[in-house]
């Protein structure tokens with residue numbers, strides 16, 4: 001028996017890491033292995049998480065799931081920002097969001113109940129073409145370094161094991177008979193991975209520019225018709241700022257384009273009063289693919305036949321553009337679907353839950 005593989009999490013993007021964290025916080029760290037082709041510190045066009053901007057925004061969906069995940073995510077990230085930002089790479093940042101049209105009023109009303117320093121900006125202060133705008137304290141995340149923080153926390157503090165391996169199918173994650181549950185957190189691979197092959201999944205490409213502009217302190221984003229523009233200072237990064245962006249549905253092209261760079265520079269200097277105030281350096285353009293899914297993310301328990309035996313599989317993929325802000329809440333829901341299985345793992349060492 002290999003008790004470390006009682007639970008297998010496939011994928012080490014933010015979604016897999018958050019599932020591992022929720023399980024570890026519940027006492028299952030030593031029963032858990034994360035298996036992934038790419039691990040924190042890697043870059044690859046099919047490893048989305050390191051490319052995220054990364055902020056908490058009202059751009060997420062308006063359905064009950066999205067609302068719950070956002071709220072859980074905001075409180076989780078706030079805690080990390082309060083505790084030790086220089087270690088977690090999550091920081092409170094002033095944020096402004098503007099809408100040209102289709103303002104999600106009901107959603108904003110619900111979010112206003114927990115967002116710190118929430119306010120609606122007066123109509124007379126809005127730039128031309130903007131219908132509605134809010135200010136609040138967001139949480140900005142240095143995505144690649146936050147992921148490395150999570151991996152270190154999971155291994156050093158909770159005893160989680162990480163294995164670098166590309167699985168030929170999701171069934172392969174069940175190769176150890178001691179494995180009682182597998183979490184499928186494979187992002188964009190969900191569309192093609194044997195055993196999953198979810199046709200509802202599609203990539204949403206975004207090009208961003210990594211710049212060095214230490215004078216920028218405010219997160220700002222404008223949601224327009226057919227465009228998304230944002231300026232996001234990266235915490236603990238020596239003044240790096242992410243400028244964006246694009247939301248290109250169904251596009252999975254990892255190249256970057258000079259005309260998109262021009263468009264980003266043009267839009268962000270108009271949007272952010274701070275950005276153009278001093279010289280700034282463009283470090284590099286990047287393109288990332290948000291793992292999107294028609295109908296929203298899939299967080300669901302399922303059964304799967306492996307070598308004639310029924311095994312437990314939990315899906316957790318399709319986070320689209322919100323894996324960092326919604327990931328912790330999605331993980332809480334994903335883990336909840338297998339309470340009964342987890343209880344068995346505890347066996348004799350059952351502990352009462354607080």
Ligand SMILES: Cc1cc2nc3c(=O)[nH]c(=O)nc-3n(C[C@H](O)[C@H](O)[C@H](O)COP(=O)(O)OP(=O)(O)OC[C@H]3O[C@@H](n4cnc5c(N)ncnc54)[C@H](O)[C@@H]3O)c2cc1C
Nearest residue numbers: 011012013015037038048049055167187288322323324325
């Ligand atoms: C430009 C851009 C900006 C963004 N900004 C934000 C933001 O500000 N806030 C926010 O919340 N979100 C943001 N996002 C979205 C966020 O990045 C994604 O929602 C998130 O990264 C999805 O994470 P994931 O874990 O599902 O996928 P991934 O990070 O792609 O991880 C997939 C994992 O599965 C593994 N895997 C896949 N197939 C296999 C296999 N066969 N065998 C083994 N392992 C396998 C991979 O190796 C990897 O470890 C942004 C995205 C982009 C592109």
Ligand SMILES: *[C@@H]1O[C@H](CO)[C@@H](O)[C@H](O)[C@H]1NC(C)=O
Nearest residue numbers: 002003004006030031345346
């Ligand atoms: C889970 O891990 C604990 C150690 O923390 C161990 O005592 C227990 O046997 C493991 N459970 C299973 C089913 O492997």
Ligand SMILES: *[C@@H]1O[C@H](CO)[C@@H](O)[C@H](O)[C@H]1NC(C)=O
Nearest residue numbers: 052053054055057244321322
């Ligand atoms: C800001 O956050 C939203 C939602 O989390 C996300 O879709 C958007 O891509 C983010 N911007 C950047 C640059 O990451």
Ligand SMILES: *[C@@H]1O[C@H](CO)[C@@H](O)[C@H](O)[C@H]1NC(C)=O
Nearest residue numbers: 184187190191195196197317
């Ligand atoms: C695992 O998740 C991916 C999406 O990340 C999906 O395409 C695939 O179908 C899933 N596998 C199974 C067996 O559900």
